[in-house]
Each structure stands twice: as structure tokens, then as C-alpha cells.
Amino acid sequence: MKGFERFKIGSHARRASFSRSVAMVTLGLCGVAAFTTAQAQGTTASIFGQAPAGATVTVSSVTGLHRHITVDAKGRYKLALPVSVYSVMLEKDGKTVDTRANIPLTVGRGMEIDFACPNDQCAVSEGG
Numbered sequence: 001m002k003g004f005e006r007f008k009i010g011s012h013a014r015r016a017s018f019s020r021s022v023a024m025v026t027l028g029l030c031g032v033a034a035f036t037t038a039q040a041q042g043t044t045a046s047i048f049g050q051a052p053a054g055a056t057v058t059v060s061s062v063t064g065l066h067r068h069i070t071v072d073a074k075g076r077y078k079l080a081l082p083v084s085v086y087s088v089m090l091e092k093d094g095k096t097v098d099t100r101a102n103i104p105l106t107v108g109r110g111m112e113i114d115f116a117c118p119n120d121q122c123a124v125s126e127g128g
């Protein structure tokens with residue numbers, strides 16, 4: 001009987017140990033996921049705003065990063081960017097028509113940069 005009791009206790013101890021191991025791995029994975037999410041949020045920001053539909057918005061950072069985006073039909077644009085200081089340029093037909101310089105981006109936040117639109121209408125009209 002004693003041998004059976006030892007086996008029973010040992011089996012229970014192994015199950016408890018396995019359960020603790022699974023719990024620790026699960027907690028560890030949750031911690032890594034939370035850290036990764038926090039890290040991603042901790043190094044990015046965005047520039048967004050209104051501009052004439054179809055125009056191109058180009059951003060350039062003091063570190064040399066360049067990004068371009070075409071303004072959508074509603075006259076909106078948005079770029080996710082690393083934290084830095086940027087110049088934001090509005091381009092139409094390949095020419096720079098307006099520039100905003102020294103735009104600092106802060107961790108996890110967005111900066112709205114709007115450009116003037118003809119007749120204050122940035123969106124494409126329904127008729128064309």
C-alpha cells in the first residue's frame with residue numbers, strides 16, 4: 001500500500017508542478033506581449049490632417065526619413081511615424097506649394113497639420 005500512496009502523491013505533485021509551469025509560461029508570454037505593445041507605442045506618433053484631395057503630403061525628418069502619402073478623396077491624410085522632428089510639405093503636380101517646418105512628434109501622440117484647400121473644400125465633389 002505504501003508504494004501506491006507514494007505514487008499517488010508523486011503524481012499529484014507532478015500535476016501541480018506542471019500546472020505551475022504552464023501558469024508561469026502564460027504569465028511570461030502576457031508580459032512579453034504587454035512589453036512589445038508598450039515599446040511600439042513608446043516610439044511612434046502620427047501626423048494627420050486635411051489637404052486638397054489628390055495632393056501629395058511628404059514628410060522629412062531631421063534624421064533623414066522621407067515618407068509620402070496621397071490625400072484621400074475626403075481630403076484627409078495620416079502617417080504613422082517614428083518620434084522625431086519633421087518638415088511637412090504639400091505637393092501638387094510635382095511642385096511644393098506649402099511647407100510646415102520643425103514639427104516635433106511626441107511619443108504616442110498625433111500632430112494635426114492642415115493645409116489650405118480651394119474654397120475651403122478639401123474633398124472631391126460628388127460630381128467629379
